[in-house]
Amino acid sequence: MTGPSAIRTSALLSPALLAIVLLIGAPLGLMAWISLLEKGGTSGVDWSSAPSLANYIRLVWEEDFDGTMIVNTTYLTIFLRSVAQAAVTTILCLVLGLPVALWMAGLSRSNREIMLLVITIPFWTNLLVRNYAWLIILREDGWTAQFVNAVLPFGPVQLLYNDIAVAIGLTYSFLPFMILPIYTVFEKFDWRLVEAAHDLGANRRRALKRVVLPIATSGIVAGCLLVFIPCLGAFVTPALLGGGRTLMLGNIIQMQFGASRNWPFGAALSVVLLSLMLIAMTGMALWRNRRAA
């Protein structure tokens, strides 16, 4: 493509691309550079410090009084908890979301459209508000806690401020991200293949396992990524429902930019979060390619 149409295309495209590159791409590059610097005075960054990997080393080791390096598990624990929490949420979303996507695909056309709206509405309402609603439901003096404690045979339990509360909130926040990509696959699926499987003697279970699920793989992979990635960096849910006891990566990043005011270390934590996300995406892509081959 050459001449006036190429000029028109770039004139139309460049403002949006520039906005994203300058306001999202450039900051990420700057952040990677700052993660190699040292913490400074008022501005938070010592621009004259020599670049080093000190901030990354600090994630795992700390210097003892006599100068020997000892392993510090504080951050490792938080990394592991974030990955575990994101993995549990992804599995919960898959277990709940796959049947919903399958059920929606079987509805009539107009009912499917309504269900799409019904599923997406909670996703579009404010994340903070959604988590706040769970805060009210799980509160100590709330009806749910009173009911659960009346039913349980052992001593009173607290529903809020633990990993389970965070998992409930995260699953609630990201469930539509799992349902929608899987549903998209089922919507295009030729259901006569299932009839054919039945004609060839497959029962429902076998048809589901051998015909329907393999087709849904691409949607499942996309859904898992769409849930796993935002979960890793979640801030609001652990802050509200974890109550500062079950910190995740997002919370310690915020702490470095807030109270601790150690921006280079916060930048290093953010780079690690981005890398975890890239690893997850590459892993899923490789797995999908291997299945396709």
Place this chain on the structure above:
Amino acid sequence: MNPRRFPLTREISIAVLVYLYVPVIVLIAYSFNANRTATVWTHASFDWYSRIVVNPSIQSAATNSLILAVCAATAATLLALMAALGTRRSFFGRGASETILNMPLILPEIVVAVATLLLFVSLGIQLGMGAMILAHTAFCIPFAYLPIRARLEGISGVYEEAAQDLYANRFRTFRRVTMPLLWPGVMAGFTLAFVTSLDDFLTSFFLAGPGTTTLPVYIFSAIRAGITPEINAISAVMLMVSVLLVSLSFFLGRLRR
């Protein structure tokens, strides 16, 4: 026998719908609770709604949120509309351009937020409304782009060709044919960008300067200070506004082509 029916999918789906809507209903119900203690039910009243309407800090936070969402969504929709028209025909680099356009959707929000903070502080850009408008515009672009792009794909080229056969020039064709057909997609895109900006907490949390608190940032600090019936009422208002706007965007997106 419908081949699409699988055992238990119906039961699980109903359970999921209950799970999705119970918090919404609980929150709205509690916002009408007259009791001073946010979670103890006495009787229904509109008290807390009338209190939040006259609360000056909530008023200013709501005004800030609205100014921010209108500016960011308008800018993002304009940029997205141009980009959608630009990516209509295939060309070398179209795939890469679309990846960049959708990049804000996949990056963890907290990372983008702190990185933007670092950039603005390093460049000496003052935090506050201007900084928030810039940042919001960037991450709202894909939310406006996707519905506009979808609508544009559904518009057949024959109308534009007919207009040009009737001697309409390129600009006239765009104004009289393409744009009226594209309008519902543009409105749907604007609405989604608007809701996205209105609901954003993290980016505003880092970039709000003194005196430019937005509603979600206000709600977050209020929750930290303790649960009150006022928070129930503002949360319920935000929830209802989002539900209305998203339903509106949904029906605009599905208008007859």
